[in-house]
Amino acid sequence: MAVENASAEHGFSVSVDNGIAHLTLERPQKLNAVTAAMWQALTTSLEELSADERVRVVIISGDGGNFCAGADIAEFETVRRDAHTARNYEALNAASFSAIRNCAKPTIAMISGVCFGGGFGLAASCDLRIAAPDARFAVPAAKLGLGYPVEAMADIVASTGAQMARYLTFSGARIDARRALECGFLLEIVDMDSLVPRAREIANSLAQAAPLSIRASKASIAAALSGRPEDTIRAQELGDITFESQDYAEGRAAFRERRPARFIGK
Structure with a gap:
């Protein structure tokens, strides 16, 4: 059974209601940036949700008006300082992306505010993505001077198309929700007040399916x-x-x- 209400320990919380699991990143003071420990805990929780017979759909979102600013760069001097440590670190976030991608249940990213880097990777590995009009998207690897992992890049190419993947990763440019919708990354844009109800509406329809x-x-x-x-x-x-x-x-x-x-x- 997935850990529920684990925000204090893991930086995120999980709740399950009527077949719908809601995983919420909860580091609003850091724009929900993900630490190495969080990547590990996210993978475990997502794998448990995949196996949980109560769960039909998983919604992933962020607290405080932002989805996720990506990996916590404050840790990079230690956990991602060179090629060796980077490989180990990337194995952590790749495992989280894989747990979403291979989840036995459909996954929905509910996005507002920033969706950058590893946060973009989390959203890209979901099956469906909806966003508020204020959502902003970027893959700033080129601005940090690092390479983006191959497995995660496959999710970006699949969700945005090869040309947009090149643009995002080569330039580190930010795009708005409208541009993300045009390239196919988003299923739809929803007014902020309707974002949660619409996500649950979609989730409920999927929960009723086989x-x-x-x-x-x-x-x-x-x-x-x-x-x-x-x-x-x-x-x-x-x-x-x-x-x-x-x-x-x-x-x-x-x-x-x-x-x-x-x-x-x-």
């Missing part, structure tokens, strides 16, 4: 993007499981009986 079907679709999309044979095999296996499931029988029965289906994820 979990095994969503899991198979996530795998198929990932395989289409990666082109790796092993990903295709995994997607086919998950697709096969749906046809042997109770939910497939329930979906057919609900269609015949003209009623909403009641999916249990089995």
